[in-house]
Amino acid sequence: MKTGIISYGAGNVASVENALQRLGESSFVSSDINELLKADRLIFPGVGHAKMAMGALIEKGIDTFLKNYNRPVLGICLGMQLMGINSEEGETSALGLIDFEVKKFTTQLKVPHTGWNSISIATPNPLFKGIDSGTYFYFVHSYYAPLCSNTIATCNYGNEFSAAVCRNNYYGVQFHPEKSGDAGMQLIQNFFRL
């Protein structure tokens, strides 16, 4: 079983690679859809600006590729946000894989929402096997996905938002499991066992 890590110029994939190595999982990094097709599952990371990231995905044909993909995909942070319909960040349309619209935080609290916050499980899902409500994960983001019918875990920062979503083979987490200690490693391991 091989995991493909989608690289499209939006952020550093080194920490995801390191996390997979610690778990002893074989993986490769690519932006080429012909290569990515060989993977058994994909991780779709992302740090950066939504509009610029969408531009890069379209240029490489990864947008259409992901829409037609039927094996498990895990979107992380911006990767999860781009699974939605659109984003206020750069007023861009997104991949439309899951029914939510990404908003900017309007709280009085310090933004970006940076640090460890606890999540609540909204709908039991194999992605959270062995992980309870109240577990802390590491977040860094200024935009969020509101609650929707595909929300499987929530988090509160001024308002409730989707900490994790799932629709069919598409999984997304707003936090960084690769930086979230043992709980994050558990979640990645769970993704491998889907």
Add this chain to the structure above:
Amino acid sequence: MLAKRIIPCLDVKNGRTVKGINFDNLLDMGDPVDLALEYCQQGADELVLLDITATLEGRSTFLKVVKNVAKAINIPFTVGGGISTVKQVEELLMCGADKVSLNTSVILYPKLITEIANQFGSQCAVVAIDTRLTPKGWEVVSHAGTRLTGKLAFDWAKECESFGAGEILLTSYTSDGTCKGFALDITGSISNALTIPVVASGGAGTLQHFVDVFKIGNADAALAAGVFHRGEIAIDELKEMLKLSGIPVRITHSCSLY
């Protein structure tokens, strides 16, 4: 609820962790990778690695340490020490660091903060402010604490925020290494005035000092070195104590499955 963070700091010289009092009398505290892993297992929320070697040779050793730490741990970490160019930042991030800490270079050229924030995001641009209580007030010191700059820490922190810093790491040289507690007044006035997180550093000696820096100093995170390296305070015990004091912290439970 967003947790208050506990951050051990590792001063790295020639590939080893060292600790001194007011930067003198350096003692060997072990292999940074081993220490980093140990802190991670104790429940540290982040780590800071400072390169205190000033030689070119030391710098390439430090990059190797950063790479190895990134492979070993699964929590975020910040690196600092002598960073003065965007290129250096890129190198460190490629080695797996999550944030960089900037100090003397941005006092000389504050726009570097903006350049780094624009290229890599403000979340990775931490400005380390070293300060000492002088007749003028809390004054910023530079060049590893050896020079007074004439700037006040409060004003400089506000400036750093407007240049695009994502976090302030405030170290009181008046309290550093004394184990007599954090500088609560300046930490509080800066933290309350900024919209970015403030990490308090310098002076941690007891569990109560950490309670105070969160409750009175309103810090978002607390950094310490000596008390952790010498084993005087264990991070898991510290967090239990903070929790009992009503401070939100991440208590780590071992995961059984993975």
